[in-house]
Amino acid sequence: MPDARATARSAPAAAPAAAPATDKSRSGPARALERLGLTTPLALALHLPLRYEDETRLTPLREGRLGLPLQTEGVVTESKVELRPRRQLVVRLQDDAGDELVLRFIHFYPSHQKTLAPGARVRVRGELRGGFFGREMVHPTFKAVQDGTPLAASLTPVYPSTAQLPQAYLRKAVAAGLGRAPLDEVLPAGSVPAGLPTLRDALHFLHHPPPKAQLATLEDHSHPAWQRLKFEELLAQQLSQMQSRRERALLAAPALPARPGGLHERLLAQLPWGLTRAQHRVCEEIATDLAQPQPMHRLLQGDVGAGKTVVAALCAAIAMDQGWQCALMAPTEILAEQHFAKLVQWLEPLGITVAWLTGSRKGKARQAMLAKVASGEALLVVGTHAVIQDDVVFSKLGLAIVDEQHRFGVAQRLELRRKLRAQTDDGRPLEPHLLMMSATPIPRTLAMTYYADLEVSTIDELPPGRTPIVTKVFADSRRHEVMERIGEEVARGRQVYWVCPLIEESENDDNSRGTPLSELSNATATREDLAQALPGVEVGLLHGRMPPAEKAAVMARFSAGALQVLVATTVIEVGVDVPNASLMVIEHAERFGLAQLHQLRGRVGRGSVASVCVLLYGTPLSDSGKQRLKAMVETTDGFEIARRDLEIRGPGEFMGARQSGDALLRFADLAEDAPLLARARSLASQLLDRHPAAARAQVARWLGQKAEFLKA
Known part of the structure; x- marks a missing residue:
């Protein structure tokens, strides 16, 4: 990086306006622009500065202050x-x-020595330091000047870049793109909030602010120029979502009304417990959607243990009662197997054949399942992404259910929807109804923004009899006390999870959370430590690298009580349901995200016995690490956890692959820009009704092909 900066300081290169994608003779900076996605004038114009440097004035050395530029x-x-x-x-x-x-x-480089030869007049900029020989600068920017060489007329932007892309080259490229980008106003007069500049003026200001610009408003993105960009972006996103919802209303799906006394009522009657009011409410919401001849596109969200699986089963029963097949796709074999076991237990006594498809199921067993799916004998198909393989052909797929939907990519969800090959009487293709489930509750603002095209059903209460989980935080130096507590729990006939972030010492794990790899415990070593510390206690091991059959065997032994302690990686994060487990230990908890910690904690407290989650942390703790652990201690409410997680991390991971790796919001901040979001929502509906051409132009400018991701 220093070499690239030094080159830029002494002899800035000319940035080409654009280079053909197939030109292999392009310079390193030109290729770097392409890798950053800066291949069009508009992309360059929207590549905004990280910060600014003031090169509009000269300061005598004696007036400079150490530590400041x-x-x-x-x-x-x-x-x-x-x-x-x-x-x-x-x-x-x-x-x-x-x-x-x-x-x-x-x-x-030699060019440095040439420019900085004795007698040369130069202009330098950098941080002023106190050195052994007086004031100094290390690696300042510099250029040769003459007496009277004019100063910069505006603040100098510093852009996000790479080692192969010097700032001087990037500035020239952005300036060229800004001059050619299509930035004409496309919105009707009067639709933009009062006081905001045009898009063109906003971008010119942000790239070249005048010397007297308020830097604080630029850095915190509160300046009207920033507000215009945020509003434009939010408006495009809302337009895309609303358009997607309207387009879906024109599609056809099988109408699946619930029959009085039908399969869903027989299933409900045989359950050994009653539904909560929230479960009844969301079942009615989903049943209403299924009865319509347009495809349902609904998100079912609820906290860990809220009872989403039984809701999915009851809704699937409505579709199966009409002779239509259902598919339930889960992200891991462990979770898929948990669903399969429950659904077989509930539905097979009612005469429903449930098929099981995962990547590990091969040969004749797989072919037999495929035949049952193709013939329609299997009305319910449960599995992982294997459900959407090309050789899986449904007879009549009416309802697709995706659990932990944020873990699946856009293409995978779209492929599941394409499995219905039927048509209406007038030749229109039928779409299956789509129910997505998530145990990561979505804050209201996020749902308004990213899921504006969805109907959202929320199970906002837990089944009765669930004991709240107590969460405790200990430094890793107190792990011996935790091991003693494990012995006490096992002596009472209870079971324990111990979660580790690594499998073995050689694993090349990301160190983004600041804990040295050498200090990280691993599942294999921890299992040995626990086996030695707890003689006579059966300690099992479960991690993602184990063969599926071996993982299933370990989980079966733990579920049956043959293993008292299970040392695992995060493969147990979702779906594992062992009511007898009353203690969860999460080692190096500071390395886990808040939503993931909440999911892991949800593996205990599934019975009537008081349960405890112990968070062991290494030192030093980062500020965000402290916030996550504090939140875990203060609340077990998944919706409050989600709200705090959004504050700490931003919206990216809530979306998962819905955005296909590209953030749909680059500039807007959901926590701070709620008023702009409300205005954008209101205007989006008006534009679609009265100015459809302007709406299309707005979406095309801001989202392009990414608008398709919102339809998955």
């Missing part, structure tokens, strides 16, 4: 290469008042 000008009095303590270029500069400054370059 300074731009000054003077004549080089000495320039030499020193070899000790390391090879470096040392330059002495004298300003017009006679004060001296040392410029120090650890990385330099």
Whole structure:
């Protein structure tokens, strides 16, 4: 990186307006632009600065303050290469008042020495430091000047970049893109909030703010120019969502009304418990959708243990009662198997054949299942992504259910919807109804933004008899106390989870949360430690690298009580239901996201016995790590957890692959821009009704192909 910056400082290259994608002779910076996605004038115009440097004025050295940036000008009095303590270029500069400054370059080129030769007049900018030989700057920016060389007319932008893309080159490219980008107003007069500039003026201001611009409003994105960009982006996103909802209303789906005394009522009658009011409410909401001849597109959300699976089963029973097939797709084999076991237990006594399809099911067993699906004998198909493989052909797929939907990619969800190959009487293709489920509750603002095209059903109460989980936080130095507690729980006949972030020492794990890999425990070693510390206790091991059959065997032993302690990685995050487990230990909890910690904690407290979740953390803790652990101690409410998680992390991970790796909101902040969002929602409906051409132009400008991701 220093080499690239140094090159830019001494001899900025000319940025080409655009280069053909197939031109192999392009420079490194040109290829770097392409890797950053900066391939069109509009993309360049929307590549906004991270910060700004003030090159609009000169400050005498004697007025500079140590530790702050300074731009000054003077004549080089000495320039030499020193070899000790390391090879470096040392330059002495004298300003017009006679004060001296040392410029120090650890990385330099012959062009540096040429520009910084004795007698040359140069303008330098950098952080002023106190050195052994007086004031100095290390690797300042510089350029040769003459007396009277004009200063910059605006603040100098500093853009997000890479090592192969010098700032000087990038600035020229962005300026060229800004000049050619199609930034004409497409919205009707009077539709933009009062006081906001045009899009063109907003972008010109953000790329080249005047010297007296309020930097604070630029940095916190509250300036009217920023507000215009946020509004434009939110409006495009809302338009896309509303358009998607309207387009779906024109599609056809099988109408599946619930029959009085039908399969769903027989299933409900044989359940050993009653539904909560919230479960009854969401069942009615989904049943109403299924009865319509347009495809349902509904998200069922509820906290861990709220009873989403039984709701899905009752709704599937409505479709199956009409002779239509249902598919339930889960992200992991463990979760899919948990669903399969429950659904077989509930539905087979009622005469429903349930098929099981996963990647590990091969050969004759798989072919037999495929035949049952194709013939329609299997009315319910449960599995992983194997459900959407090409060789899986449904007879009549009426309802597709996707559990933990944020873990699936757009293409996978779309492929499941394409499995229905029937047509209406007038030749229109039929779409299956789609029910997506999530145990990660979605904050209202996020649902308004990213799921505006969905109907959302919320199970906002837990089944009776569930005991609240107590969460405790301990430093890793107290793990021996935790092991003693495990012995006490096992002695009472209870079972325990111990979750580790690594499988073995050699695993190349990401260290983004700050804990050195050498300090991270791993599942294999922890299992051995626990087996030694708890003689006579059966300690099992479960991780994602185990063969599926071996994982299933371990889970079966733990569920049956043959294993008292299960050491696992996050493969147990969702779907595992062992009511006898009363203690969860999460090691290096600071490395897990808040939603993931909440999911893991939900593996205990599934029975009537008081349960405890222990969060072990390493030191030092980052600020966000402290916030996550504090939130876990203060609340077990999944909706409050989701709200805090949104504050800490932003919306990205709530969306999962719905955005196909590209954030649909680059500039707007859901936590701060609620008023803009409300205005955008209101205007979006008006534009679709009265100005459809403007609506299409707005979506095309801001979302392009990404609008398709919202339909999955």
